[in-house]
Amino acid sequence: MKLPRILLLLASSVILLNLVSATYISGGIYLYANGEATFDVSSDFPINIQGLTFENNKITGTTSQLISLQEGIWTFELNLEEYDDIFLDIYLPKNLDSINSIQGSDSIIDFENKVITIIDSGKLDFKVSYTLKETHDYSFIFWIILIIFIILIFFIYKKIKSRKERFDYILPIVSDKEQQIIDILMKKPMRQKELRKALGIPKASFSRYMVNLEKKKLIVREGEGKNKIIKLK
Numbered sequence: 001m002k003l004p005r006i007l008l009l010l011a012s013s014v015i016l017l018n019l020v021s022a023t024y025i026s027g028g029i030y031l032y033a034n035g036e037a038t039f040d041v042s043s044d045f046p047i048n049i050q051g052l053t054f055e056n057n058k059i060t061g062t063t064s065q066l067i068s069l070q071e072g073i074w075t076f077e078l079n080l081e082e083y084d085d086i087f088l089d090i091y092l093p094k095n096l097d098s099i100n101s102i103q104g105s106d107s108i109i110d111f112e113n114k115v116i117t118i119i120d121s122g123k124l125d126f127k128v129s130y131t132l133k134e135t136h137d138y139s140f141i142f143w144i145i146l147i148i149f150i151i152l153i154f155f156i157y158k159k160i161k162s163r164k165e166r167f168d169y170i171l172p173i174v175s176d177k178e179q180q181i182i183d184i185l186m187k188k189p190m191r192q193k194e195l196r197k198a199l200g201i202p203k204a205s206f207s208r209y210m211v212n213l214e215k216k217k218l219i220v221r222e223g224e225g226k227n228k229i230i231k232l233k
Helices: 002-020 139-173 176-187 192-199 203-215
Strands: 024-031 037-043 052-055 058-063 067-070 073-091 096-104 107-110 115-132 219-222 229-232
Touching: 037 073, 096 107, 176 192, 176 203, 176 219, 176 229, 192 203, 192 229, 203 219
Parallel strands: 024 073
Antiparallel strands: 024 037, 037 058, 052 058, 067 073, 073 115, 096 115, 107 115, 219 229
């Protein structure tokens, strides 16, 4: 008496499985050089793969379960349910070098855009092997430039600090007018004529101040005649 019940349960299970079986899968799968695959796929049936989620007939997420590397050859493999309609775009990594082999479900290749499109029905069983171009990490150059920049900033700071300390030490032995000249030159070097005009003092007095500051090794004069440039030493 129990046997018919068991057969009835088995038949019911088969019917239920048919009702929940997948009918379609479509969308894009993006492969990356780090061995991960990102899904943006529509289907009426979930995929039991770590990292993927199924909600509102959408399969999304990133997984590292489908790509393997052996002796420099990468392999992406899909072994899923049977579908009435399969339409998937497999986007290969941007640094793709060559495709070694393609097996399983019917597909076409767009070499220019590095895309394999699977168009088929039945069991989704697809496998592609490929190699990637070597990529070089140039991030160390950034750190070298950053270190050089920090060293330059340090030396500039030390130079400014040393100059300031030197002037702080010497300023008590300079006159008010000489200190005014130093304050002006701290901003920028100036032509001799422009500096005297900014100070508004006679030529004889100006020459005396210049000689005194040169003796104290606080300024230097470069150039000839009226075009002499005065700057702090």
